[in-house]
Amino acid sequence: MMADDWPVAELDNVRRLHVLAAGIRGASVVEQLITAPYSVVWPALADLEGAFGQVLPDMRDVQVVGRDGDRVTALARSRFGMRALLRGEQSDGWCWLQSRFLLIGVAARAEGVNTRVAIAAGLRVPGRAAVVPVGARREAARSLARLQRLVG
Numbered sequence: 001m002m003a004d005d006w007p008v009a010e011l012d013n014v015r016r017l018h019v020l021a022a023g024i025r026g027a028s029v030v031e032q033l034i035t036a037p038y039s040v041v042w043p044a045l046a047d048l049e050g051a052f053g054q055v056l057p058d059m060r061d062v063q064v065v066g067r068d069g070d071r072v073t074a075l076a077r078s079r080f081g082m083r084a085l086l087r088g089e090q091s092d093g094w095c096w097l098q099s100r101f102l103l104i105g106v107a108a109r110a111e112g113v114n115t116r117v118a119i120a121a122g123l124r125v126p127g128r129a130a131v132v133p134v135g136a137r138r139e140a141a142r143s144l145a146r147l148q149r150l151v152g
Contacts, residue, residue, distance in 0.1 A: 076099075
């Protein structure tokens with residue numbers, strides 16, 4: 001029998017992203033304070049078929065092919081012509097997408113008049129549980145700089 005006073009941890013989306021990525025060996029998380037309000041920043045990040053591709057440097061095109069509540073399926077094409085079928089969850093301030101080879105997580109929370117944004121990224125190696133952080137931190141940092149320019 002569980003006690004009614006069992007501790008409960010409430011995490012905002014940015015902390016939740018850090019926790020989830022910490023459970024994946026090799027996943028990289030980069031975060032930054034974006035000097036724009038959440039009401040401007042999150043709609044840009046949530047627009048998978050629009051600004052999302054402008055923010056993430058490797059995304060040439062993203063097409064949402066299915067939605068069921070918070071569940072989303074999207075086809076992404078990189079600037080190098082590679083394609084990925086991404087599946088995951090998208091809700092207010094939260095987006096976690098992964099394919100056989102790719103992992104992308106984006107989280108945001110209001111911080112005063114600005115917005116704290118975190119991006120988790122990595123390349124998955126088939127047959128291995130680990131994510132290979134080949135340039136993932138650098139690409140995430142570039143994404144955050146692009147986001148700041150886009151909304152700033």
